[in-house]
Amino acid sequence: MLTPNPRLVFAKRPDVGILPVPGEHLVFDPSPSIDLDAVPLNGGFLTKTLMLAPEPFLRERMRDPSIPSYSTHAVLGAPVVGSVLVVVIRSEKEGVNIGDRMYGLSHWEAYTVQPYVEGRVDFKAGNYTEDLTIDLDTMGLGPVPDPKGAYPWSRYLGILGAPGLTAFCGLEAYGDAKKGETIYVSSGASGVGSVVIQLAKARGLRVIASAGSDAKIEYMRTLGADVAFNYRSTDVAGALKKHGPLDIYWDNVGGASVEAAIEHARPKARFIMCGSISEYNTEPHTWYGVKNMSTIWKKRIQIHGLFVGDHIPTLGPRFFAEVPALIAQGKMVGQESFTEGLETAAEVLVRLLQEGGGDDLGKPIVVVARE
Amino acid sequence: MLTPNPRLVFAKRPDVGILPVPGEHLVFDPSPSIDLDAVPLNGGFLTKTLMLAPEPFLRERMRDPSIPSYSTHAVLGAPVVGSVLVVVIRSEKEGVNIGDRMYGLSHWEAYTVQPYVEGRVDFKAGNYTEDLTIDLDTMGLGPVPDPKGAYPWSRYLGILGAPGLTAFCGLEAYGDAKKGETIYVSSGASGVGSVVIQLAKARGLRVIASAGSDAKIEYMRTLGADVAFNYRSTDVAGALKKHGPLDIYWDNVGGASVEAAIEHARPKARFIMCGSISEYNTEPHTWYGVKNMSTIWKKRIQIHGLFVGDHIPTLGPRFFAEVPALIAQGKMVGQESFTEGLETAAEVLVRLLQEGGGDDLGKPIVVVARE
Incomplete structure (x- = not known):
């Protein structure tokens, strides 16, 4: 049949x-x-x-x-x-x-x-x-x-699939997060971003997060973001100048945000490059040119291109041991x-x-x- | 007196x-x-x-x-x-x-x-x-x-001072060099670049190097560069397309060279950012904007801002144990x-x-x- x-x-x-x-x-x-x-x-x-x-x-x-x-x-x-x-x-x-x-x-x-x-x-x-x-x-x-x-x-x-694994593996492999440090998460209301915010708070970080609607700003606050701003109404560089400097930048958007994050990074900052949603539907010749690349060595910034599949063999077991329990206990949502x-x-x-x-x-x- | x-x-x-x-x-x-x-x-x-x-x-x-x-x-x-x-x-x-x-x-x-x-x-x-x-x-x-x-x-x-230490520490800390891989060294005739070329050859890498005069091209060849080109007469992106792709990029110049290296990097390439001589004497608003930053995550490129002082405590002793002997034996010049x-x-x-x-x-x- x-x-x-x-x-x-x-x-x-x-x-x-x-x-x-x-x-x-x-x-x-x-x-x-x-x-x-x-x-x-x-x-x-x-x-x-x-x-x-x-x-x-x-x-x-x-x-x-x-x-x-x-x-x-x-x-x-x-x-x-x-x-x-x-x-x-x-x-x-x-x-x-x-x-x-x-x-x-x-x-x-x-x-x-x-x-x-x-x-x-x-x-x-x-x-x-x-x-x-x-x-x-x-x-x-x-x-x-x-x-x-x-x-x-x-x-x-x-949170227990690719988005959660991506957030966990990226932070563990490259974040070198130390309590009291500051992280900026762009697209903080996204599948990945929402987990990055929660994991960062669990590690004692101060979290700055951005998204594009008031409802998402409120959502990011409920996830624990200390500072949440709307990139449509607030200049990213200005917000980072006010609330930074950054020890870690989690990039989901690409382009001008990367330049702003470089500008407002602390020495020895770590950047985790996860996506470029600002560029998925625009032609390459229109992409934003990042001019402050020399600041990478001036501040000894470490920039890491992330693909979660590279890290699942080593970090996946820890993820599956830790995160489901935190969810069951209501410590992550x-x-x-x-x-x-x-x-x-x-x-x-x-x-x-x-x-x-x-x-x-x-x-x-x-x-x-x-x- | x-x-x-x-x-x-x-x-x-x-x-x-x-x-x-x-x-x-x-x-x-x-x-x-x-x-x-x-x-x-x-x-x-x-x-x-x-x-x-x-x-x-x-x-x-x-x-x-x-x-x-x-x-x-x-x-x-x-x-x-x-x-x-x-x-x-x-x-x-x-x-x-x-x-x-x-x-x-x-x-x-x-x-x-x-x-x-x-x-x-x-x-x-x-x-x-x-x-x-x-x-x-x-x-x-x-x-x-x-x-x-x-x-x-x-x-x-x-070679036994800051330039040599910089080359050694940068390659050891961030290069993850594997025999048979390809490295591109910009400013390959400089104090640092000339040591990078020699250390890279000693580790079995294929070396592409660039500089700005015919005498420097010849000098880089004597140091072991497999491919040496004059960036004043040869388009960098074209040369890297022809002789790449790259596993490691040693950047001494910044700007458009970084964009070209990103474009012609292999997945999981390592970039060591050491200087930006193309920008030392120009105003920031004239600096080249690197547009292909999204390629960093697409290729999982790792970009490392280098300051030698961060690494001398850990890698300096190895440098002083190895390199003076290689020089005395005529294996490095x-x-x-x-x-x-x-x-x-x-x-x-x-x-x-x-x-x-x-x-x-x-x-x-x-x-x-x-x-």
Whole structure:
């Protein structure tokens, strides 16, 4: 018996500097179907997608294949590959059982035979091509434990998923945080930023955070930010001059914010470069030119390009030992904002990629199916 | 009996973006004198300056005191404080004997009662003000051993002094050099650059180096550079595209070279930011804006602002254990270019600060006195 297996297809590459358009670059296709009982598993297992999380890194993968980046480019005509929470509904693989929940990267479709690509590896190990780019198409799923009511399953896509891991690994690997120091977090209301704020407070840091709406400013204050400002109404350099100097800068936005942070950094400051949302949808020739690069040596600033996959093998175990417990104890909080149905995924993603990252408070999650 | 004690005085701050002018900002003053036999030592010692080394960092110290930087600003009206090789001619200090040679930072004058500033510390330990800037006025001298003919004393101002230490500490602390990798060294014929090239070759790296004259290109080849190009006639980005990609970038120049190196870096490349000679004599609003900062996280590039003083306590002993032996065995070479007389120091310094760093091959040394 055939069951509908809708998917979100990566149909066309958006040009450099433009937002992808739902229905053009990202097309919801309701037509595929699958025989859940008879589809061959070939020693693998069959998963049902429960939730998925649109995330900024997906835009980078949509680039033209001639442009190098940290990740391999997305495959045209295939389903989007992104963060998912799935449940196992059939299995021929030892150690994988019906009812197991898994988090990681997989196809954005209702049901998937896993592994969906030959040669995939467990997502915790990372998988690099010979030029050191990351083949995200071959990264897979890892099991997640039942929270037994301590927190909702959706946390695994937010504070306990890639955003939380990114915040934890970046701060642990590069932050060298010392109690009483000051950190500035741009996009502090984002999936990653909201965890950086909380981890920074837990380590005794003074936190300056910025975002683009009054609701987000209030949200960042509830997360513990000591200073929260709206970059649309407040000059970033002026705010950092007033509230700085900085010992750590967590960069989610790029461009002029980096220049301002360099200007107002203390000697020996650490910068963690995580993203550049100010530039995802603009052409490179319009990108802001950072003029004060010489200040890097004058202040002995250390600037670290971060990719979480590099650190999960070493820091992931500590994350999973510490953060779920803090959440269960109420010492850290996750927050998600939900939309219903795979057909909403493209729109949620595009909203996230807009300048300002959209109005959603908390990590945007698309609910694909209830159990 | 009074002996002349000429000095080079820091007489006036040059405006931002201009070269200092000998006779205006840096004034040779032949009028002071000293009684070498009777001058009180107060438990210290009296040194005679043999050689001094004009170096680019001196320009940074001439800035307006309102501008923060890694070092304290130079004191107006006082002798310039810079790298020197001195010999002890009187001593009241235990462990310091007549005839001892010392290298480090001291006044640029013929004779100096040491310590010249209360609270100075041995130069190997570093000395930081509470805002983490380095008080170079309180850094002092350290003894250097007699090479007994294995190499000339002048090496202590070049490959065995600050330039050599800078190259060694930067590569060891941040380079993570692996055999077969590629490094690009800008200003490869400079005091620091020429040692970076040799150390990189000793570690099995492929070396791309640039400088601004044909004689320097040839000099860099003799030091072992695999690819040497003239940045005045060859586009840096084009050369790096052709001969890269880079695993390590040693930056002595700043500006557009940094952007080109980011563009042609391999994933996980390490950048060692040592100086910005392209910007020492130009106004900040004219500095090149680096537009590809987002590539830092896309390639997980690690950018390290370097100040050698941070690393001498940990890496200095290894340097002094390894490099003098390599020089004595002829496996590394130092080269200096000499001028005679303290009255030439200002001109040699200004030549070094010019775009291109002047035409001198090897480390410029001013001979102040023979024994």
